Amino acid sequence: MKVLMRGNEAMAEAAIRAGCRTYFGYPITPQNEILEYMAAHLPAVGGACVQAESEVAAINMCYGAAAAGVRTLTSSSSPGISLKMEGISYLAGARLPVVIINVMRAGPGLGNIAPAQGDYFQATKGGGHGDYRLIVLAPSTVQEAAELVMLAFELADRYRVPAMILADGMLGQMMEPVELPPPIPPERIPPKPWALTGAKGRPPNVVSSFDLDPHRFREILRGLWDVYRQIQRDEVRWEEYQTEDAELVLVAYGTMGRICRTVVRRARREGLRVGLFRPITLWPFPSEPLRRLSARVPVFLTVELSAGQMWEDVRLSVDGRAQTPFYGELGGVVPTPEEILNEVKKYVRG
Amino acid sequence: MPPKGMVVIDKDRCKGCGVCVATCPFGVLALSPEFNRYGYNVAAMAAPEKCTGCTMCAQMCPDAAIEVYLYRPAKEAV
Amino acid sequence: MSVVETKVPAGFVPVYTRPKALSDKRFTYCPGCDHGIITRLVAEAIDELGIQERTVGVAPVGCAVFLYEFFRCDFAQAAHGRACAVATGIKRANPELIVFTYQGDGDLAAIGTAETVHAANRGENITVIFVNNQIYGMTGGQMAPTTLPGMRTTTTPEGRDLRSTGYPLKISEMLAQLDGPAYITRQAVFDVRHVQMARKAILRAFRNQLEGKGFSLVEIVASCPTNLRIPPAEGVRWVKEQALKYFPLGDLKVRE
Numbered sequence: 120m121k122v123l124m125r126g127n128e129a130m131a132e133a134a135i136r137a138g139c140r141t142y143f144g145y146p147i148t149p150q151n152e153i154l155e156y157m158a159a160h161l162p163a164v165g166g167a168c169v170q171a172e173s174e175v176a177a178i179n180m181c182y183g184a185a186a187a188g189v190r191t192l193t194s195s196s197s198p199g200i201s202l203k204m205e206g207i208s209y210l211a212g213a214r215l216p217v218v219i220i221n222v223m224r225a226g227p228g229l230g231n232i233a234p235a236q237g238d239y240f241q242a243t244k245g246g247g248h249g250d251y252r253l254i255v256l257a258p259s260t261v262q263e264a265a266e267l268v269m270l271a272f273e274l275a276d277r278y279r280v281p282a283m284i285l286a287d288g289m290l291g292q293m294m295e296p297v298e299l300p301p302p303i304p305p306e307r308i309p310p311k312p313w314a315l316t317g318a319k320g321r322p323p324n325v326v327s328s329f330d331l332d333p334h335r336f337r338e339i340l341r342g343l344w345d346v347y348r349q350i351q352r353d354e355v356r357w358e359e360y361q362t363e364d365a366e367l368v369l370v371a372y373g374t375m376g377r378i379c380r381t382v383v384r385r386a387r388r389e390g391l392r393v394g395l396f397r398p399i400t401l402w403p404f405p406s407e408p409l410r411r412l413s414a415r416v417p418v419f420l421t422v423e424l425s426a427g428q429m430w431e432d433v434r435l436s437v438d439g440r441a442q443t444p445f446y447g448e449l450g451g452v453v454p455t456p457e458e459i460l461n462e463v464k465k466y467v468r469g
Numbered sequence: 470m471p472p473k474g475m476v477v478i479d480k481d482r483c484k485g486c487g488v489c490v491a492t493c494p495f496g497v498l499a500l501s502p503e504f505n506r507y508g509y510n511v512a513a514m515a516a517p518e519k520c521t522g523c524t525m526c527a528q529m530c531p532d533a534a535i536e537v538y539l540y541r542p543a544k545e546a547v
Numbered sequence: 548m549s550v551v552e553t554k555v556p557a558g559f560v561p562v563y564t565r566p567k568a569l570s571d572k573r574f575t576y577c578p579g580c581d582h583g584i585i586t587r588l589v590a591e592a593i594d595e596l597g598i599q600e601r602t603v604g605v606a607p608v609g610c611a612v613f614l615y616e617f618f619r620c621d622f623a624q625a626a627h628g629r630a631c632a633v634a635t636g637i638k639r640a641n642p643e644l645i646v647f648t649y650q651g652d653g654d655l656a657a658i659g660t661a662e663t664v665h666a667a668n669r670g671e672n673i674t675v676i677f678v679n680n681q682i683y684g685m686t687g688g689q690m691a692p693t694t695l696p697g698m699r700t701t702t703t704p705e706g707r708d709l710r711s712t713g714y715p716l717k718i719s720e721m722l723a724q725l726d727g728p729a730y731i732t733r734q735a736v737f738d739v740r741h742v743q744m745a746r747k748a749i750l751r752a753f754r755n756q757l758e759g760k761g762f763s764l765v766e767i768v769a770s771c772p773t774n775l776r777i778p779p780a781e782g783v784r785w786v787k788e789q790a791l792k793y794f795p796l797g798d799l800k801v802r803e
Contacts, residue, residue: 141640167639171632172665179629179662183636186623187603187644191636209626315621315637317644319600323570325615327606327624475559486579486779492739509578524563525739531583531779532574533566533590538559 121296126261126286127152127194129297130220131160133265134192136302137272139218140166141191143180145173145199148232149288150222153194174199178206178219185215186326188314190272194220196288197238198229200246207281208247212328214313214343216275218268219253220284222291223424225451233451234288234374239428242285243402250340252347254282254354255401257372259380261295267399269300274354276309278346285401287424289374289453356399357408361387365394367418367467370409370433372398374453375422381456382463390469401429406436413440418466422459423447442466474522475538478512482534485509489526489535495519498526566590568599572616577684579779581769582610584736585678585745586617589649592750593620596757602645603637605630609651610684628659631666634673645756647674652693653683656718663718670727670761674752680769681715681790688774692716695793700774715793719766723799729755730763731800735791737770737783760802768794 124132131153134142142157154170161168167184171177177193184191195203200221210217221242225235240246242255254274258264264286271282315324330336358376361383362368371379376397386393396412396419398405413419419441421430427445434443446462448454476498478489483505489512490498499515512535514520527535555561568590576582593599599620606614608627615622625633630648638646648655655663655677666673682700683689689702693715697706723731730752734745745767752763768790770782777785 141636143636169635169639169669172661175629176632176635176662176665179626179632180636180639182625182629183605183623183633183638184640185636186633187637187640189640191640205626206629213624315603315623315644316641317601317603318619318621323615323619323621325622325624327615327622329612329624471556471558474562475555477555479565482573484578488579488779491780491783522562527563528739528742529584529736530587531576531578531580533569533583533587535563536561536565537563538555539562540558541560542558 121298123294124261124297125152125292125294126264127222127291128156129261129265129299130268130284131156132299133268134218134272135160135164136300137190137269138303138305138308139190139192139272140164141184141189142166142168143171143177143184143191143193145171145177145195147196147199149224149291150194150196150220153220174202175206178203181217182206182210182213182215185210185217186213186315188311188316190308192218192220194222196222196224197226200238200241204241204247207253208249208251209328210281211251211253212249213326214279215281215326216279217281218271218275218284219281220286223285223287231451232288234424234453235451236287236373236375236424237428238285239401239425242283243404251343252402254280254350255285256282257285257399257401258290259373259377259397261290261293262297264290265297265299269303278350280346280350285373287374351403354400355403355405355407357405358397358399360395360397362394362396362412362416364392365416366392367420367463368394368396368412368416369420369422370396370429371422372401372429375424378456379422379459382459385456385460386463391463391467393463393467398429404432404436406432409433409436410438413437416441418442418444420463420466421445424453425449471540472518472520473540474520475517476514476520476526477536477538479534480505480511481507482532483509483511484532485511486531487512488529488531492525492529494523494525495521566594568593568619570617570619574617575613576610577773579772579782580610581680581736581767581782582678584742585676585767585769586611586614588742588746588749589647589676590618591746592753595750596753598645598753598757601643602647605634605637605646605648607648607650607654609654611649611651611678612685614649628654628657629662630654630659631662631671631673631675635666635671638671638673645753647676647753649676650678651684652679652681652691656716657692664722667722667762667764668725668727670729672756672759672761674756675764676749677764677766678769679766679794680771682771682774684771684774695789717794719764719799722764727762728764728800729761729802732798733766733768733794733796735768735786735796737786768796
């Protein structure tokens with residue numbers, strides 16, 4: 120049964136269905152509906168929602184709840200995510216499976232509350248200090264947002280790696296019909312023998328990101344990077360749309376991916392052979408499929424709501440085999456399909 | 470007649486801070502010239518016959534290195 | 548003088564033994580540091596209440612950063628200052644657990660002030676052990692918010708100047724003004740009598756949690772002989788003659 124839901128609410132409901140039983144957040148537009156939804160609905164399923172005193176506190180509450188073995192969520196928008204970065208680094212170091220939703224707005228600084236994609240570097244390249252990565256999932260519809268939230272919990276638990284949903288203000292606020300995935304039965308959530316549940320009948324468990332011995336810490340990080348490489352091998356997700364005969368492929372994610380799908384349809388109507396490559400996992404980035412595509416597609420036009428961040432990963436993947444121009448908007452301005460189509464026409468003719 | 474009490478100091482835990490020596494009201498303890506493996510002069514019973522087993526040294530020990538025993542032969546029989 | 552006696556002759560029975568909640572690990576504190584006494588008192592409280600198998604500690608950043616190695620119970624290592632937030636997360640996720648934090652004055656009263664104040668104000672049902680030694684010990688003796696007026700530290704080489712660095716932060720007095728906390732007390736461990744009082748206070752702070760009373764904080768005024776550059780035994784005099792002038796002992800808030 121489809122229901123009409125706002126993106127933020129659909130993500131919150133999906134989290135509950137994924138077995139999330141603790142949520143810690145702080146108000147910031149344009150993601151307040153997640154906190155409000157959790158405050159209204161988590162207690163009913165025996166969960167706990169705390170409106171924290173800061174983003175810093177919220178992410179550290181997540182650290183505690185995840186350490187205790189419970190599925191936990193926090194959400195924020197760009198400036199708040201910056202505040203969470205310290206905690207996210209600690210989550211990565213302590214191998215805690217927390218899901219973080221970033222409903223991006225325009226920055227830097229206070230910026231504004233309009234949709235933007237300026238946090239790509241922060242999300243995919245580390246963001247906090249140290250050698251770590253997050254699993255980063257980028258939905259482009261409300262339906263996909265709900266599904267990816269459920270996937271994020273699954274992946275975070277499977278690999279003990281924090282996962283981020285990189286959405287934006289447009290997706291968070293948009294209302295769409297959505298078929299909510301069925302709730303995960305509690306017995307399907309994997310056991311966590313490492314969790315802090317009380318040292319009864321077993322040696323004490325310690326959740327920590329700390330080791331003073333460089334050689335020992337190096338081994339811990341090597342193990343962590345083995346996990347990252349496994350994720351890069353097994354969890355890459357992307358969508359291709361009309362790329363089979365394309366002379367130009369748009370590369371875009373999230374809200375921009377959605378708009379670029381419209382661009383492809385309009386271009387096709389005008390006889391332009393344009394396709395779309397839409398990364399769903401921003402980390403791991405779908406480099407290999409993009410590389411394969413670059414063997415036969417001459418132009419990859421990256422379109423982002425930023426000055427060009429994912430663009431760098433596109434260029435690294437294409438590695439000079441094709442043209443890789445960029446088109447982007449700044450400050451929360453969202454380009455129209457017409458504007459993008461005009462840009463496309465600089466590279467392909469019908 | 471054995472003393473009323475005795476203390477057992479864990480040599481490897483003791484850091485020779487001397488807090489127990491300063492605490493003992495009966496002058497039982499002193500820092501020994503002996504070094505432990507970490508290079509600390511460890512505390513020891515210099516006058517064991519004066520120990521009453523009052524536990525004050527153990528309560529003040531910052532390294533949880535002292536255990537205290539009382540002479541209770543009757544209780545042991547029970 | 549005899550060598551260290553390790554065998555207990557027949558007829559002697561133990562009256563004071565190492566708490567069972569402590570692991571075999573040596574403390575990493577400096578010689579004569581009050582942290583060791585306070586850590587042991589926490590272990591004694593856990594033993595006395597029989598809660599070792601359901602206790603989760605939260606270790607700070609600072610001199611007690613290795614706290615998780617000293618206990619035989621589950622532990623989380625928190626980011627600097629965030630222990631009360633981490634404890635909140637653990638407790639909310641699993642209210643059956645007994646959760647305590649153990650923090651110094653830099654951790655709790657400087658970088659973690661917000662987390663501490665708001666956990667207290669929410670009345671989080673956790674136990675907080677706050678070791679106030681008026682200095683950043685682990686990093687080498689810099690000024691803490693609790694550093695005494697005129698006290699020399701590596702960042703106040705001429706002594707703390709109140710005009711430019713403010714006053715010793717009385718966090719327990721601040722917290723005692725809130726409606727949230729159940730128990731705020733300030734104790735010390737410079738002699739046996741005070742150790743026993745501190746022991747009772749820590750026990751009460753844990754018992755409060757077991758009884759669901761809410762946020763309990765035991766501040767313990769301590770000294771840092773290493774950074775004060777005084778012999779350990781003189782730390783006692785430091786606390787009594789200097790620190791207690793600004794941090795008087797006693798219960799600041801008790802909600803029955």
